[in-house]
Amino acid sequence: MALTDTNSWTGIREELLRRIHDRVWEPGAQIPHEADLAEEFGCARTTVNRALRDLAESGLVIRKRRAGTRVALNPPQRATLTIPIIREEVEALGKTYRHSLLERAYQPVPPMLHGVFHASLGDDVLYLKTLHFADDRPYAFEERYINLDTVPEARQRKFEVSSANEWLVHNAPYSRGDLSFSALNANEDTARILDCTPGTALFAMERITWTGDAPITHVKLIFAPGYRMRSRI
Amino acid sequence: MALTDTNSWTGIREELLRRIHDRVWEPGAQIPHEADLAEEFGCARTTVNRALRDLAESGLVIRKRRAGTRVALNPPQRATLTIPIIREEVEALGKTYRHSLLERAYQPVPPMLHGVFHASLGDDVLYLKTLHFADDRPYAFEERYINLDTVPEARQRKFEVSSANEWLVHNAPYSRGDLSFSALNANEDTARILDCTPGTALFAMERITWTGDAPITHVKLIFAPGYRMRSRI
DNA sequence: AAAGATAATATGCATGCACATATTAACGTG
DNA sequence: CACGTTAATATGTGCATGCATATTATCTTT
Structure with missing residues (x-):
């Protein structure tokens, strides 16, 4: 009883979704295999x-060769969140x-990153402290370490006109990254920088990116009070 | 000079990625159209x-009919984060x-949600206050509103054995949702509940889910101090 | 009966082809 | 010359088919 009259792949997806939502196929249950569905819908197997x-990409069904397709028991709730360049987010x-660039220095790899920047233990990394503004009010405070082994060109850059954030996105595309979000209390320093009272709860994001196996950069972004990160599912 | 010898679609993707990373095709530049690439790689257009x-799905290129495919100017940084069921996350x-269920009550729609639960203004919603534990230590504090118009079966559930979190995932799958993350200072109440000192920075997640146009539930989860939400890119 | 080889099967992927659709460029008419 | 019409074009999608591959079931062999 497919109400979705189309035999487009999206139409078929809708119908399959409906059957999962309406529990025609219970969670964990196996669903008919592609060939059968194709016959039922009167379309090619490719389309099914x-x-x-x-x-399967959205996690609603689990597929295994030979084993067939089954409705996911615990549909993992996936959300794709887009992390924009700060300038674009503000604009x-x-x-x-x-x-404004608060600090730019060459430092030995900080202990915190020894596990990550393992290869370049003796070498220096570029350390940057940047404050991002929206309408002249502090928006986010950025602390960044750049691996000069991977991105030697960064040595030549001052990062005063275009931020490291933006420059790296355009010049050192990464293939892999780890992200984490947390909440922290503003200490004296960050409170002063972000113009709030010490102790205020702040939203923080940490990110490490690699290209292949080579670490590119580690960033910690601390946002001004009231920041919300939004996403759709 | 395709080093990737395979002519599988993943192999071709790798080669295209390489060209983008190595700036063979600059950001914003148009890349050859499918037919040409297919000829170059000696494969079918379908594969390209x-x-x-x-x-395009990962946002690295922008595709438009007739206009062709071009390398994205500002490759949006997308991360897919999986939001697990709390029980699974803890385990x-x-x-x-x-x-433990701290409160279960029928309430009129709170003003905060008037915009969302618009249809059912006169009606009651089910309000739940739940505390999640990990090894008998508070893990997250949950405040939830359930739309009884959409999920009338919730009226019969006590949510003492299986949490609303889990029950809803299995019984009221949603098609759409809004997510937001923020940081907040613990007030007297949440500090007592989560066993921390007032003022501590806490990580919070809010989520509203719909099935079609009907809102299902609104949840606010406040995590115990030190919580980190992780994700890979 | 346990272990290893083998066959069966469902999904994964590639191909060649045809047509749909969106968008842009070219054209023609008032 | 402005503006609407038409044609050209690149991507989007569907179909039929064949082979690849992972996994399970079955059949040997010791």
Whole structure:
């Protein structure tokens, strides 16, 4: 009883979704195999495959060769969040962006990053402290370590006009990254920098990116009070 | 000079990625169209299409009919984060999970949610306050509103044995949701509940889910101090 | 009966082809 | 010359088919 009259792959996806939502196929249950579904919908197996692949990507069904396709028992709730370049994020709010470089230094790899920047223990890394503004009010405070082994060109850059954030995105694309989000209390320093009272709860994001096996950079972003990170599912 | 000898769609994707990373095709530049690439790689256009579609999905290239495919100017940084069921998250840490229902009441729609639960203004919603534990230590504090118009079966559930979190995932799958993350200072109440000192920075997640146009539930989760949400890119 | 080889099967992927659709460029007409 | 119409084009999608590959079931062999 497919109400979705189309036999487009999206149409078939909708119908499959409906059957999962309406528990025609219970969680954990095996669903008919591609060939059968193709026959039922009167379409090619390729088309059913496309629909099923899409559902598998979103985690709603689990597919294994030979074993078949089954409805996921605990549909993992996946959300894709887009982490914009800070300038764009600020400008999207209709505010004017600027940033100021608070510090730029060459340092030995800090202990915290020994595990990550393992290869270059003796060498220096570039350390940057940047403050991002929205309409002249502090928006986010950035602390960054750049691996000069991987991105030697960074040595030549001052990062005063275009931020490291932006420059790296355009010049050192990464293939892999770890992200983490947390909440922390503002200490004296960050409170002063972000213009808030010490102790205020702040939203923080940490990110390490690699290209292949070579670490590129470690960033810690601490946002001004009231920051919300949004996403759709 | 395709080093990737395979002509699988993943192989082609790798080669295209390489060209983008190595700036053979600069950001914003148009790349050859599918037919040409297919000829170059000696494969079917469909295969190139698959590779390009994948790159477009991750936001690295922008595709438009007739206009062609071009390298994204500002490759948006997308991260997919999986939001697990709290019980599973706790058990994955090797700790024992339990939860306790602190409050269960029928309430009129709170003003905060008027915009969301618009249809059911006069009606009541189910309000739940739950505390999640990991090894008998508070892990997260949950405040939830359930729309009884959408999920009337929730009226019969006590949510003492299985949490609302879990029950809803299995019984009211959603099609759409809004997520937001923020940091907040513990007030007297949450400090007492989560066993920390008032003022501590806490990580909070808010989520509203819909099935079609009907709102299902609104949840606010406040995690115990030290919580980190992790993700890979 | 346990262990290893082998066959069966469901999904994964590649191909060649045809047509749909969105978008841009070219054209023609008032 | 402005503006609407038409044609050209690149991507999007569907189909039929064949082979690849992972995994399970079955059948040997010791």
